[in-house]
Amino acid sequence: MRQIWPTPATSTSVELHSVDRKKKRKVSEWAAFHQAYIDDWEDFHDNVDDNNELHTSSEYRQYQTWYQGATRHRLRAAWTEDDYADIHSSDDEDTVYDQSTRAGRQVEAGPILDRMGRTLQSSVRDIEHFRPRVTDPEMRSFLDRLSNRFRRAAARCGCRTATM
Structure with missing residues (x-):
């Protein structure tokens, strides 16, 4: 399916994340204190994106360009020059992974x-x-x-x- 990008900005609610239990000692009913956030959570179905559009190659390339710029990623160097399938396995390493790669x-x-x-x-x-x-x-x-x-x-x- 087509990816919606860039994603719409969503509030992380600075007020919510700045609540400190030590500073709010007078609050005894936390459920009532956070009721607005609880209501938002329970109404999650109203926030589901009904995206039924198929992607196109050019849109996908644009999405990948955006995604790679918005995230950090790192490719790992090989831990050995040997082919993993050629490495002799001991009994405890003869796993499903070993068998599948071979x-x-x-x-x-x-x-x-x-x-x-x-x-x-x-x-x-x-x-x-x-x-x-x-x-x-x-x-x-x-x-x-x-x-x-x-x-x-x-x-x-x-x-x-x-x-x-």
């Missing part, structure tokens, strides 16, 4: 990124568990750097696009 099917990247992120976080926990027993200051420094690198890499495995 068969030549396109597979969603999200699950493998999630798995990699969890594996890296597990490595961080292992390092932090082992680190207190290390007495050599140079080795402790190395483990700190390695732990930080793994933690950052795990965070980058998340599938997020931040809108500018």
Whole structure:
């Protein structure tokens, strides 16, 4: 379907987001205090865009130009030069992803990124568990750097696009 762009500006309601519970201690009925916002939420069906128009190639290219300018995106460098299908898998890595890619099917990247992120976080926990027993200051420094690198890499495995 044709994408509506640029999207209509929607109010993020500065008043709503500036409410501080500490400053509003006298408010005891929060539902009544926020009733206007609750009503807007419950009337969501009035805000649905009934767009039944098919897109055209030129409109889609224009939309993509706008979208790429309105979001940040980054392509990831390959983590190895080897073909993933040619890498020998251990028993715990013979997953559906492994089997599907070997068969030549396109597979969603999200699950493998999630798995990699969890594996890296597990490595961080292992390092932090082992680190207190290390007495050599140079080795402790190395483990700190390695732990930080793994933690950052795990965070980058998340599938997020931040809108500018």
